[in-house]
Amino acid sequence: MSATPPQQRRHLFGRGSWPEVSRIGDILRTETVGGALLLAAAVVALVWANSPWSSGYQDLVAVRVGPLTLAQWAADALLAIFFFVAGLELKREFVAGDLRDPRRAVLPVAAAVGGMALPALIYVAVNGGMAGGALRGWAVPTATDIAFALAVLAVVSTHLPAALRTFLLTLAVVDDLLAILIIAVFYTSSLSLLPLVAALVPLGLFAVLVQRRVRSWWLLLPVAAATWALVHASGVHATVAGVLLGFMVPVIHRGPGEGPGLAEHFEHRWRPVSAGFAVPVFAFFAAGVSVAGAGGIGETLRDPVTIGIVLGLVAGKCAGVLGSTWLVQRFTRATLGAGVSWWDVFGLALLAGIGFTVSLLIGELAFGAGSTKDEHARIGILAGSLIAALLATVVLRTRNRHYRRIRAEEERDADGDGIPDVWDDDTVRP
Structure with missing residues (x-):
């Protein structure tokens, strides 16, 4: 069999189209601020939770407003x-977007699946013989927190090329979808069919x-709130209602004079609320774990739950994302895009090991908020995310000068038309 001609080979981490790159750039800027x-x-x-005033933090977490505590409202x-x-x-x-094209979707989907499967397997291997429900936390190290990861990128001042930033965001999107399925299927302890069926009424109206x-x-919000309340009452985690409502919103606008689609309109309205308020407030209520209260740092670090989460986030995520990317490249015979090396993929794979928001949520669902194992899980999440962030920083900083040169080429606009020159040529394809 003859080799594929170089000009016909598909490139991994290709530049993509300018509208998509521009849209993702706007998203990343919002998520970076939210990550900070x-x-x-x-x-x-x-x-605060480890200070002499820790009782004030615990009292605040336990404040009850209506049927839920503040921490429960946040989660x-x-x-x-x-x-x-x-x-x-x-x-x-x-x-x-990019996932509508199977050829472009295969890479981030494979990377996300590998990046979730291997951490889960590592956690199960570490906790396989443990009693006390330790195995319920198998999904804790599977999630990637895109806001946290982008905050790290902002701190290290990396000029990551557009193709790699797009890959990171798309991987995180697929990661979110898989995490939603895991929460709905594996962490629904009791199910009430009547409220769940009743939730279809306001969801259909929405x-x-x-x-x-x-x-x-004033019309949409009460309908959405009714959907959320009924899903919550059914025993399915109420965050699933948010996803279902998002899926209902149309993406494509009907005519050229109507402006952006409704999904884009809502995204512009609600993404700042999510990144700038909802997620930080949840982090505030979820991250305040007392090391002394968790049995001491020695006991915590020896707990297989903590060890499994740290190994899953740092080693499992990295090996899963990197290995899946290599397999895609191997079996499709694609080549890496211009200016991209396997060191860059390695750095992104380490960055994917930063798990926070969804990992903390799954930890609470698995072990019960406030339990000893939940506290150990939170420490494992914080430690694993910190280690992954530091390792990713070392790798990406060594390539920063190279990234700066690529970004300068990508942003050059000699003709002043508002579109960088590398996207002016319509023949450029990923």
């Missing part, structure tokens, strides 16, 4: 906003309204 707020909220909670209601935005982004990617391009918040 998330880091700040987590640090404040961790310091069940505020994270529903986060998953609503994730649902919008998922539908946008599958309908009009779908009808958005299909008719209704944007009035």
Whole structure:
């Protein structure tokens, strides 16, 4: 069999189209700011929970407003906003983004699947013989926190090329979808069919309204809240309601004079709320673990739950993403894009090991909020994410000068038309 001519070979991490790259750039800027707020909220909670005034933090977490505590409102209601935005982004990617093309989707999908499967296997291998329900935490190290990862990129001042940033975001989108399925299937302890079936009524009404391009918040918000309340009452985690509502929103606008699709409109409205408020507030209530209260740092670090999570995030995520990418390259005989090396893929694979928001949520669902294993899981998540972030920083910083040169080429706009010159030529394809 003859070798594939170089000009016909498919490139991994190709540049893609300018509209898609521009849209993703806007998303990444919002997520980077949100990631900085998330880091700040987590640090404040961790310091407060281990200070002489820790009782004040615990009292605040336990404050009850209506049927739920503040911590429960943050996990069940505020994270529903986060998953609503994730649902919008998922539908946008599958309908009009990179994931609509199977040839472009295979890489981030394979990387996300490998990056979730291997951490789970490592956790199970470490905790396989343990009693006390330790195996329930198998999914904790499987999630990637895109906001946290982008905050690390902002701190290290890396000029990561557009193709690699797009890959990181798309991988995280697929990761979110798989995490949603895991939560819905494996962490629904009891199910009430009547509220679940009843939730279809406001969900269907919401779908009808958005299909008719209704944007009035005073009409949509009560319907969405009713859907959330009924899903919550059914025993399915209420964040699933956010995803279902996001899936209902149409992506494609009907005519050239109508402006952006409704999904894009809602995403612009709600992504800042999610990244700038909902996720940081959840991090504040979820990250405040007392090391002394968890049995001491020695006991915590010896717990197989902690060890499995750290190994899963640092080694499992990296090996899963990197190995899956190599397999895609091997079996499709594609080549890496211009200026991209396997060191760059290695750095991104390490960065994918930063698990936070969804990992903390799964830890609470697996072990019960406030339990000893939940506290050990939170410490494992924080430690594993920190180690992954530091290792990724070392790898990516060594390539920063190379990235700076590539980004300068990507952003050069000699003709002043607002589109960088590398995207002016319509013959450029990934």
